[in-house]
Amino acid sequence: MSRVTNLDSAAKRRNQCRRTIAEMLRRLGQKSLVDDEARDMVALIVLCLREIDEGIEQSARAWEQRDYWYKAEALRQRWSWTRKNAAQLTSMLHEDDKEKIPAALTSLFPHFSDVRINRYVRGPDTWRGCFRRLEQLPQSHTAGN
Numbered sequence: 432m433s434r435v436t437n438l439d440s441a442a443k444r445r446n447q448c449r450r451t452i453a454e455m456l457r458r459l460g461q462k463s464l465v466d467d468e469a470r471d472m473v474a475l476i477v478l479c480l481r482e483i484d485e486g487i488e489q490s491a492r493a494w495e496q497r498d499y500w501y502k503a504e505a506l507r508q509r510w511s512w513t514r515k516n517a518a519q520l521t522s523m524l525h526e527d528d529k530e531k532i533p534a535a536l537t538s539l540f541p542h543f544s545d546v547r548i549n550r551y552v553r554g555p556d557t558w559r560g561c562f563r564r565l566e567q568l569p570q571s572h573t574a575g576n
Contacts, residue, residue, distance in 0.1 A: 441486035441487070441489050441490045445482075448479035449479075451479050451557070452539070453546035454548055456536060457548055465529040468558075470524060470562045471560065471562050473523075473532060474524060474562040475557065476520065476536075477521050477565055478564070480514075480516055480520075481517050483513045484510065490506060491503040491504075491507050516535070519535055521565065523535060524562065525566075
């Protein structure tokens, strides 16, 4: 019997989300103000940060099942910024605090400096409606818990 390979692993999803966030950061850097489109882009960043956080938690639980407690905790610590930044950006979006959003986005750049963007592969359909989708999530999820 051959080995079963998970083609949609947490690491693959994490890398896809990192690429999406890097593209959104670059696109948002070209905007002069936070308009409705920018708000959708920021919401997409929040959704991707949450997906990364969920994948990290999934991977950490897998390590814990193998009794690699230290490795699981190190993984959680290394990626703890995702949950914090997702909660912070969510709060700014819900409070319509447009003045603070650019600074919060700037703090994300170091986490994505290794992602190379030669050309954009995500189009407007990727982020269109993301703010509405973010608003529809249960309140416990939007708190970053």
